[in-house]
Amino acid sequence: MSAPRPLHVRFFAVLREQAGCAAVELDSAAPTPAALYAELRRRHALTFPAELLKVAVNERYADMDTPLAAGDRVVFIPPVAGG
Amino acid sequence: MFELTAAPLQPEALRQRLARPDAGALVVFEGRVRNHHLGRPVTKLEYEAFDDLARLEGEAIAGETEELYPGTTVLCVHRTGSLAIGDIAVWIGVASPHRQAGFAACRHVIEEIKRRLPVWKKEHHPDGAAEWVNCTVEAAPADRGYYDRQVALPEIGAAGQVRLAAARVLVVGAGGLGCPAALYLAGAGIGRLTLVDDGRVELSNLHRQVLFTPAEVGAPKAAAAAARLRLHNPHIQVAARPVGLTAANARALVAGHDAVLDCTDNFAARFVVHDACRALDVPLVSAAVHRFEGTLEVFRRGGAGGCLHCQWPGRTAAELDRPDATAPGADGRCAGAAVFGPAVGVLGVMQAAETLKLLLGLDAAAAAQTRLVNLLDGSVVPIARPPRPGCPACAGLDELRTDRPARPDTPVLVEPAAVASLGPAARTVFLIEPGEAPAADAGALAVPAQDLARLRELADAGPLVLSCRHGIRSVALARLLRAEGAAAVYALGDGSVHG
Numbered sequence: 112m113s114a115p116r117p118l119h120v121r122f123f124a125v126l127r128e129q130a131g132c133a134a135v136e137l138d139s140a141a142p143t144p145a146a147l148y149a150e151l152r153r154r155h156a157l158t159f160p161a162e163l164l165k166v167a168v169n170e171r172y173a174d175m176d177t178p179l180a181a182g183d184r185v186v187f188i189p190p191v192a193g194g
Numbered sequence: 195m196f197e198l199t200a201a202p203l204q205p206e207a208l209r210q211r212l213a214r215p216d217a218g219a220l221v222v223f224e225g226r227v228r229n230h231h232l233g234r235p236v237t238k239l240e241y242e243a244f245d246d247l248a249r250l251e252g253e254a255i256a257g258e259t260e261e262l263y264p265g266t267t268v269l270c271v272h273r274t275g276s277l278a279i280g281d282i283a284v285w286i287g288v289a290s291p292h293r294q295a296g297f298a299a300c301r302h303v304i305e306e307i308k309r310r311l312p313v314w315k316k317e318h319h320p321d322g323a324a325e326w327v328n329c330t331v332e333a334a335p336a337d338r339g340y341y342d343r344q345v346a347l348p349e350i351g352a353a354g355q356v357r358l359a360a361a362r363v364l365v366v367g368a369g370g371l372g373c374p375a376a377l378y379l380a381g382a383g384i385g386r387l388t389l390v391d392d393g394r395v396e397l398s399n400l401h402r403q404v405l406f407t408p409a410e411v412g413a414p415k416a417a418a419a420a421a422r423l424r425l426h427n428p429h430i431q432v433a434a435r436p437v438g439l440t441a442a443n444a445r446a447l448v449a450g451h452d453a454v455l456d457c458t459d460n461f462a463a464r465f466v467v468h469d470a471c472r473a474l475d476v477p478l479v480s481a482a483v484h485r486f487e488g489t490l491e492v493f494r495r496g497g498a499g500g501c502l503h504c505q506w507p508g509r510t511a512a513e514l515d516r517p518d519a520t521a522p523g524a525d526g527r528c529a530g531a532a533v534f535g536p537a538v539g540v541l542g543v544m545q546a547a548e549t550l551k552l553l554l555g556l557d558a559a560a561a562a563q564t565r566l567v568n569l570l571d572g573s574v575v576p577i578a579r580p581p582r583p584g585c586p587a588c589a590g591l592d593e594l595r596t597d598r599p600a601r602p603d604t605p606v607l608v609e610p611a612a613v614a615s616l617g618p619a620a621r622t623v624f625l626i627e628p629g630e631a632p633a634a635d636a637g638a639l640a641v642p643a644q645d646l647a648r649l650r651e652l653a654d655a656g657p658l659v660l661s662c663r664h665g666i667r668s669v670a671l672a673r674l675l676r677a678e679g680a681a682a683v684y685a686l687g688d689g690s691v692h693g
Contacts, residue, residue: 123244124314125329159329167312170246186244186312190328193272193313194225194284194304 115140116181120151125189130155144168144185145175151187163190195268196252198243200275203282212269217289221296223304225284227277231327237318241274241283244312248272255306259288262421263299264412266290270303272313283315294409302421309424337429341383354554359385359430361553364451366390366439366467368419370402370538371481371545372457377405378546380423384553386431387423390447391415392438402535439463441679444470453549456480457542461514462674468493468502472587477561479548481541486534488541490565491579492548498562499579503587505564512646512674537569606672607687608659616684619656623649625667643667653680661686 115138122130130151141147144166151157165188166173172188179185205224212220227239256268267289277283286303290296307313318324345355363384365376368391379387395403395410395418405422406415416434423432439447439458448454448470456467456478464480471478471493478493480502493501506514544567551557559576566575581588613620624638638661641648652658653675660668660683668685675683 121244123312124242124316125326127242128326163329167244167247170250172247172251186247188244188312189314189326191308191310191312192315192327192329193307193311 118147118179119182119184120147121184121186123186123188126157126159126187129157129159141179143176143179144173144187147179147185148175148187159189164188195270196249196256197271198245198248198252198274199271200273203271203273203285205282205285208269208271208285208287212267212287212289214267214289216291217267219288219290219293219296221288221290221293221300223284223286223300224282225286225304227279227281227283229279231317234317235320236279237320238279239277239283239318240316241272241277242314242316243272243274247312251310251312252307255303255310258417259299259302259306262302262413262417263288263290263295263409265292266295266299268299268303270307272307272311274313294407298407298409301425305421305425309428337383340427340429344382349556350554355383357553358383358550361452362386362388362450363549363553364388364390364448364454365457366447366454366463367457367459368403368405368415369393369399369457369459370533370535371483371542372455373403373405373419374539374542375455375457375545375549376419376423377426378543379549380427380430380432382546382550383427383430386433387420388433388435388447388451389416389419389423390435390437390439391419392436402533402538404539439467440676441466442681445474448474448476451476453552454478455545455549457545461511465502465511469587472501477552479545479552481545483533483538483541485532486537486568486570488537488567488569490541490544490548490560490567491563492552492557492560494561500581501585501587504582504585505579507582507585510646512671515670515674534569537567540569541567606669606676606683606685608684609687613659613686616657616659616682620659621652621656622659622661622686623652625660625662625671627663630663643671649675650680653683657682657684659684659686 118137118139120135120137122133127133139147139150141150145161148161148164166175167186167188168177168179169184209220209222229236252270252272256270259268260266270284270286272284273282284307286300288296288299290299315327316324317327341355344350345352361384363379365372365387368376368389372389372391376387376389393415395406395413395415397411400406400408405419410418414436416436420432420434435447437443444466454467454471454476456464458464458467468478472495475495480491480493482489493499548557548560562579563576564579566577613622622638624640625643626640627643643662649671660672662668672683672685
């Protein structure tokens with residue numbers, strides 16, 4: 112696991128309500144979005160299951176095991192309901 | 195074009211923006227807020243969007259749709275904020291020369307919006323309760339009931355359905371075989387289907403390629419087939435790879451799959467996909483059709499049956515694709531050949547059946563047989579397919595010509611002006627037919643098209659540029675030689691040089 116570095120996280124919809132905020136700036140050593148979400152779940156008492164989430168890194172859909180770099184903008188995306 | 199807005203939508207103004215003198219059709223879809231959902235009354239909706247990504251994704255959906263349905267213009271606007279019953283949440287308009295493409299494109303946009311756009315809606319109920327749609331636990335098993343009739347089979351059951359949902363299957367070729375095969379695999383609930391095809395839909399495909407309609411003529415096949423399969427079964431993931439399968443990319447495409455279907459139409463591709471599957475130990479279900487007849491084969495490393503090389507000892511794809519035949523359309527590929535639609539339909543569905551049996555552990559004899567299927571007399575004849583003693587492929591893949599280190603793909607076609615950039619060792623060869631006089635370009639070496647031994651020698655010696663009278667055989671032969679492992683073979687791009 113790498114050293115902690117700054118990451119920017121935004122929450123939408125059900126996650127925003129569970130977290131009680133729309134964005135979090137944090138220093139994390141989480142290597143991937145999957146690990147980051149596990150960390151955020153503990154920190155913000157999120158109950159939404161990880162297996163139903165998608166993730167965007169720097170405004171692009173990405174895999175939950177994409178390596179994260181310092182300064183990345185990470186958004187966890189619950190099942191969408193446009194239209 | 196895609197827009198996201200917090201302001202109420204003005205359909206009249208939006209329609210005006212799609213005015214096009216050549217458009218005989220304007221198809222509009224309005225998604226509106228309704229007063230009920232899953233049996234509960236709804237009083238209002240709140241829409242929330244991940245703005246940056248929603249705009250990018252919305253633009254991507256509009257662009258992909260215009261690519262999928264050539265000639266269409268797409269305008270899509272999605273609301274955010276608080277909406278009352280009857281308000282328009284999403285407006286989609288498609289202008290097109292003809293109605294077929296307009297309807298199909300409009301449908302495609304809304305399906306992709308629902309699937310991909312990072313927008314969420316919160317429903318408010320009369321009792322003051324509110325919830326995010328699709329984010330509740332009870333919304334998850336949306337596929338309940340879809341598979342009931344196959345789960346009822348003792349050979350499948352709930353455990354088998356879970357295996358199918360966990361499976362990743364690659365279909366190489368979205369044509370006459372690939373369309374019906376993929377349709378039944380999607381219906382069966384294969385969790386992730388990937389379609390590989392670099393072709394576009396042609397009118398002469400439609401009599402047998404059952405995933406396409408006249409609206410898709412001109413569309414990229416892999417993407418059009420994937421869109422159709424998502425409509426057929428919204429509970430699975432379908433991915434489209436609009437690339438040609440080559441010796442250089444075959445292993446990367448095959449890796450990670452539980453089964454591969456060879457639905458290609460030529461031996462060059464057949465050997466490449468077979469060798470990649472064998473190298474990576476992925477089961478391969480292969481079919482081929484000629485007019486009213488077809489063959490069905492399952493290849494598994496370590497299985498009871500022989501491999502593709504056992505059947506064709508010492509023969510290369512180029513020879514089997516018969517580039518020396520002189521009949522019209524007989525450059526070895528069946529792109530222009532005669533074919534009985536139900537023959538590819540039956541063989542493609544049989545491929546789907548063999549694939550499902552493989553994944554469920556139900557296969558028995560298939561992996562040791564070749565099945566000859568004849569739609570004219572209705573026969574299915576099994577032929578034992580034992581390994582051939584001394585087959586170099588079964589002994590070790592290192593001896594295969596197609597099993598060489600991967601090289602980056604370079605385009606087959608090279609323009610005359612770019613030939614010099616291939617280096618001083620590059621040779622240009624003009625392919626001649628039996629009885630044809632060496633023509634035109636005095637600088638080009640004339641070689642009979644069927645003299646493969648000579649062409650291989652030239653390909654081994656350095657960069658080779660093939661040219662011919664119509665620019666068709668040169669491309670086919672360049673692809674075949676590349677499939678055998680010769681990387682620096684090109685076809686001259688400008689057919690008029692020798693026309």
